[in-house]
Amino acid sequence: MVCKEEIFANKIFLNSVLPLLKVLAEERGELKKSFKNKTAVIQISAKDLEGKVATHFDIKDGVWTVGKGTVENSNLDLELEFSSIVQLNDFFTGKTKKLPKIKGLRNIGLLAGALKALMAMSKLLGASSPPKKEEEKELLVKMYFYLLSSGISQLNKAGHPDISNWTKKSPDRVFAWAVTGKPELSAYLRVKAGNSKAGRGEYKRSKPFFTMRFDTVDSALGILLQIDDMIDATINERIIMEGAPEYGAQIGEYMVLVGSYAKGEYKKG
Amino acid sequence: MASGLTYTMLDATKLSTSEIYGAVLCELGEKHPDIVGFSADLAKSTKIGLFQKKFPDRFFNVGIAEQNMFGIAAGMAKAGLTPFVSTFAVFATMRALDQVHTDICYQNLNVKIIATHGGLSFGQAGSTHHCTEDLSIMRSMANCQVIVPADGIETANAVEAAYYTPGPIYIRINRGFDRRFYDRAEYGFKIGKAVKLTEGTDITIIACGSCVYQAVEAANILANADGIKARVLDMHTIKPIDKEAILEAVHDTRRIITVEDHNVIGGLGSAVAEVIAGSGKGCAFERLGIPDTFSIIGLHEDLMAYYKIDTNGILECARELLGRDFEADDDWEDEV
Amino acid sequence: MPISVNERLILEKKAHELRLLCVNTVMWAGGGHIGGALSAMDILTILYYKYLNIDPKNPNWPDRDRFILSKGHIGVGFAPVLADKGYIDKELLKKYNHTGSDLAMHLDSLKVPGVDASTGSLGHGLSIAVGTALAARLLKKSHMTYCLLGDGECNEGSVWEAAMAASHYQVTNLVTFVDRNKCMIDGPTEEVMGLEPFAKKWEAFGFIVKAVDGHDFMQLSEAIDFALEEKSAPVVIIADTNKGCGVDFMEGDYKWHYGSLDSEKVEQAFESLEKYYQKRKGVSRNG
Numbered sequence: 001m002v003c004k005e006e007i008f009a010n011k012i013f014l015n016s017v018l019p020l021l022k023v024l025a026e027e028r029g030e031l032k033k034s035f036k037n038k039t040a041v042i043q044i045s046a047k048d049l050e051g052k053v054a055t056h057f058d059i060k061d062g063v064w065t066v067g068k069g070t071v072e073n074s075n076l077d078l079e080l081e082f083s084s085i086v087q088l089n090d091f092f093t094g095k096t097k098k099l100p101k102i103k104g105l106r107n108i109g110l111l112a113g114a115l116k117a118l119m120a121m122s123k124l125l126g127a128s129s130p131p132k133k134e135e136e137k138e139l140l141v142k143m144y145f146y147l148l149s150s151g152i153s154q155l156n157k158a159g160h161p162d163i164s165n166w167t168k169k170s171p172d173r174v175f176a177w178a179v180t181g182k183p184e185l186s187a188y189l190r191v192k193a194g195n196s197k198a199g200r201g202e203y204k205r206s207k208p209f210f211t212m213r214f215d216t217v218d219s220a221l222g223i224l225l226q227i228d229d230m231i232d233a234t235i236n237e238r239i240i241m242e243g244a245p246e247y248g249a250q251i252g253e254y255m256v257l258v259g260s261y262a263k264g265e266y267k268k269g
Numbered sequence: 270m271a272s273g274l275t276y277t278m279l280d281a282t283k284l285s286t287s288e289i290y291g292a293v294l295c296e297l298g299e300k301h302p303d304i305v306g307f308s309a310d311l312a313k314s315t316k317i318g319l320f321q322k323k324f325p326d327r328f329f330n331v332g333i334a335e336q337n338m339f340g341i342a343a344g345m346a347k348a349g350l351t352p353f354v355s356t357f358a359v360f361a362t363m364r365a366l367d368q369v370h371t372d373i374c375y376q377n378l379n380v381k382i383i384a385t386h387g388g389l390s391f392g393q394a395g396s397t398h399h400c401t402e403d404l405s406i407m408r409s410m411a412n413c414q415v416i417v418p419a420d421g422i423e424t425a426n427a428v429e430a431a432y433y434t435p436g437p438i439y440i441r442i443n444r445g446f447d448r449r450f451y452d453r454a455e456y457g458f459k460i461g462k463a464v465k466l467t468e469g470t471d472i473t474i475i476a477c478g479s480c481v482y483q484a485v486e487a488a489n490i491l492a493n494a495d496g497i498k499a500r501v502l503d504m505h506t507i508k509p510i511d512k513e514a515i516l517e518a519v520h521d522t523r524r525i526i527t528v529e530d531h532n533v534i535g536g537l538g539s540a541v542a543e544v545i546a547g548s549g550k551g552c553a554f555e556r557l558g559i560p561d562t563f564s565i566i567g568l569h570e571d572l573m574a575y576y577k578i579d580t581n582g583i584l585e586c587a588r589e590l591l592g593r594d595f596e597a598d599d600d601w602e603d604e605v
Numbered sequence: 606m607p608i609s610v611n612e613r614l615i616l617e618k619k620a621h622e623l624r625l626l627c628v629n630t631v632m633w634a635g636g637g638h639i640g641g642a643l644s645a646m647d648i649l650t651i652l653y654y655k656y657l658n659i660d661p662k663n664p665n666w667p668d669r670d671r672f673i674l675s676k677g678h679i680g681v682g683f684a685p686v687l688a689d690k691g692y693i694d695k696e697l698l699k700k701y702n703h704t705g706s707d708l709a710m711h712l713d714s715l716k717v718p719g720v721d722a723s724t725g726s727l728g729h730g731l732s733i734a735v736g737t738a739l740a741a742r743l744l745k746k747s748h749m750t751y752c753l754l755g756d757g758e759c760n761e762g763s764v765w766e767a768a769m770a771a772s773h774y775q776v777t778n779l780v781t782f783v784d785r786n787k788c789m790i791d792g793p794t795e796e797v798m799g800l801e802p803f804a805k806k807w808e809a810f811g812f813i814v815k816a817v818d819g820h821d822f823m824q825l826s827e828a829i830d831f832a833l834e835e836k837s838a839p840v841v842i843i844a845d846t847n848k849g850c851g852v853d854f855m856e857g858d859y860k861w862h863y864g865s866l867d868s869e870k871v872e873q874a875f876e877s878l879e880k881y882y883q884k885r886k887g888v889s890r891n892g
Contacts, residue, residue: 019605066605153603171471171497171591172523193592198603205551207521209470209498243470244498305743327743329774337732337766344736347722348744349667368763371726372733376714
């Protein structure tokens with residue numbers, strides 16, 4: 001039996017982190033080139049007693065579509081298969097260098113591209129200081145916003161006690177992350193009576209119940225990379241809590257929780 | 270706008286809504302000799318009697334003859350005077366409606382109708398003296414503005430604003446035993462502009478008259494017991510309705526409850542619904558009011574509870590509405 | 606002051622012209638309340654051409670006398686008077702009732718200069734008149750209010766509410782007329798809903814009643830002079846009139862409460878009115 005904590009971390013890797021490959025592959029110049037006009041199906045999976053867990057990417061002429069779960073073997077061009085959920089988690093948190101089983105070696109070019117993308121993502125998300133280029137900064141902020149909104153939602157769906165108790169009691173509310181003047185970076189999380197949904201872009205159907213807004217991309221990275229102090233940033237108005245501050249504190253806790261799974265801090269010792 | 274009416278100095282806790290109305294009218298009468306008062310054998314009940322005592326020559330008790338009262342008031346307005354006419358809401362808007370329609374509204378005359386005993390406030394009198402149709406009726410009178418103050422202080426503000434606003438105005442107040450709500454007069458009362466009493470983005474409760482107090486109580490309970498942030502709007506002006514505040518509520522909260530001491534047909538709820546429907550925006554919506562029936566008999570407070578337009582009724586409705594799915598496209602898959 | 610013979614002849618001529626214009630207006634309008642317009646025309650004529658202190662160039666002059674036409678349905682009789690006095694262009698009469706016209710069956714005080722109150726729903730005028738008269742008293746102004754009621758209209762309870770108030774407040778700067786043409790839409794007044802003893806009703810409500818021939822300028826003039834002088838109680842002038850007065854095929858017939866006229870009928874009406882005028886010129890009913 002895999003423990004609950006590993007399952008929560010796995011949900012985040014499969015459903016919140018890995019989907020960011022698409023964002024990266026479509027926005028970054030050199031990755032775009034690697035997959036230009038390519039058509040292929042790639043799967044990242046882990047074996048489990050109850051079957052296989054996976055995320056797959058359906059690439060058509062360089063355009064990525066993220067799919068949950070597995071696809072049939074016959075359709076696969078490349079699969080990175082971990083021997084267990086724990087192994088997948090350890091790989092992505094850097095606790096092991098042991099590579100997964102690679103199926104589809106015939107297609108070396110595809111494998112090279114996929115590994116390049118994975119490495120790039122891991123480097124970007126693993127950075128402890130902000131990138132230099134402005135567009136890299138924006139990309140990182142956007143990926144973090146997507147990761148956090150999706151991560152909280154995934155933990156809810158996986159039954160994380162803190163988060164699922166919170167969503168069960170919640171009326172229909174939208175929590176948003178935004179940078180002033182950069183609406184294209186926004187992400188949001190809608191919760192209602194146990195349900196949750198991570199969404200990308202601005203939530204336009206109503207005013208979000210709470211928005212964690214940063215005045216600049218740099219201010220956002222200062223917090224997301226845990227360089228700056230949250231309280232200082234709030235006092236200096238680099239973070240603007242739009243809505244009741246107690247909800248800001250609460251969503252902040254959940255952001256930290258998602259971070260702890262993504263970085264493997266949930267593992268004791 | 271004249272400033273500094275001394276009603277702010279009055280001990281509002283000791284005065285009923287209608288007494289404040291009487292006192293304010295006296296003060297206005299002092300400054301403005303064009304004000305004349307009318308009642309139809311209800312000078313004492315409507316408290317316009319205070320004006321009568323002060324200005325006996327400018328007050329006309331026409332006896333139990335409401336049609337004639339509104340006709341005479343129309344004639345006086347035609348001659349440049351400013352009549353304030355007081356009787357029970359049920360008689361002002363139904364017994365004398367032809368006169369109110371043709372003599373006053375059609376001719377856009379400067380007559381101020383201060384209708385008392387509105388809604389179910391005269392609950393024990395029975396349906397002959399209840400009035401849960403007036404807002405619907407008066408709202409459809411072209412030229413006429415319709416105001417339902419929340420309490421005595423707001424009544425004072427409404428009466429004063431009515432004097433300085435040309436044309437027919439219908440102000441609906443209660444029997445006079447309203448809960449005091451506003452503790453001072455300077456909270457920015459303006460005809461046609463809702464007052465935002467609590468801020469919130471979970472749900473909006475739009476209320477008028479005696480239901481405003483109940484709505485704020487409900488919002489407090491929702492905040493403390495349920496962690497729900499409810500916005501409460503005192504929609505004192507039913508016509509012209511504050512479209513901006515309604516559309517803002519649709520956008521910000523997407524759930525709206527209206528609550529009024531009136532038939533659910535044609536009053537505040539209908540006015541708000543018209544704005545929402547016209548906007549084309551989705552919104553979960555519920556109207557609280559008297560459900561198209563003649564009311565049972567009883568004390569006003571009991572009747573408000575019975576028809577669920579009190580704090581508990583609003584709470585129940587808010588909780589139900591918060592759980593309601595209202596988007597056909599509700600989809601809980603995370604976007605990737 | 607009683608009118609002279611010469612004055613009477615001038616009024617006769619004016620009333621005749623107005624009746625002709627009224628008949629034309631009904632034709633242009635495609636129909637109208639002609640019976641009651643013709644029965645009231647002599648009252649309108651004597652008020653507008655002898656008594657009313659008004660200025661058509663300044664229709665909202667605050668000190669003008671007021672005229673409240675409580676029987677508001679006789680717009681086809683009233684509008685020709687207003688046109689002749691110069692309040693409105695006579696050409697407008699040709700578009701009476703037409704879509705978009707300012708002139709409807711019941712005249713709108715906000716659209717038609719010279720109309721002191723929008724009436725049409727019956728039983729309203731006397732209350733409004735009591736209001737304008739009481740306002741004049743409060744404002745210490747000396748102008749008068751005149752009010753013209755139909756007799757069928759007096760079925761309305763609100764007329765008697767107003768009468769009670771006029772008497773209670775001793776409103777004597779008001780002169781009330783009833784055009785007693787004895788007809789209403791569905792038949793003679795005494796058949797539909799009896800008014801008699803009509804004068805006694807008004808007396809019981811505290812009015813001084815002057816009963817006159819409503820087509821006799823001398824009698825009307827005397828009664829108005831009396832009312833203007835009388836300060837002990839309000840005065841009502843019950844004017845005995847003929848429905849459709851002056852048009853032989855209409856006279857006394859309740860069916861002509863409302864009607865329309867083709868050019869042939871207009872010709873007939875004109876002939877009859879001409880004869881009627883000749884007769885009126887020659888006779889002083891007052892002897």
